Amino acid sequence: GAGVSQSPRYKVAKRGQDVALRCDPISGHVSLFWYQQALGQGPEFLTYFQNEAQLDKSGLPSDRFFAERPEGSVSTLKIQRTQQEDSAVYLCASSLNRDREGYGYTFGSGTRLTVV
């Protein structure tokens, strides 16, 4: 597609429920990032993929968070046993690569997760 697509757009989960958030990056984009944006805050880095390899997962807040990109295109962010503090907008971004002109990140519109 023309942009980064995220689904669902909104998700309401009961505390303790598992959720899966999907990101469809721009076709051919090598790099994929996940960010978490709490209300009134800037996006916080979660994890980074280059193709199917997860090169940096230092931002994942706990072992309840897990991300994968098995074929180097679509990525899924999974949150197990959701807690109220997980409520946030989860943003996905993709980039063709980090070249000299670089950093042409394209962000999706995000998934707003509300844990009740």
Add this chain to the structure above:
Amino acid sequence: AQSVTQLDSQVPVFEEAPVELRCNYSSSVSVYLFWYVQYPNQGLQLLLKYLSGSTLVESINGFEAEFNKSQTSFHLRKPSVHISDTAEYFCAVTRYSSASKIIFGSGTRLSIRP
């Protein structure tokens, strides 16, 4: 590690007035700097970026930012704002490196009054 500080959480201005959104960064290594804009209910969009060369960078809609290494600042300015500029603006930094994450500031909400 890198960090970004946006001192103003909200900036109200009148339409056609000038505006400056402040951004300061901290880093022990050379960095790239960005401004992103987030319109209501939309994703982040890159507004402008500083990678190298001229310290003054411009966007297509009249914003500009100047990289000041001595003051570690990258303030965003526009000489005359329009209602359509109402949005949240995020300053961001990343270090020279492959596979390096972008660090965002907490954002500045720009509200334009008619």
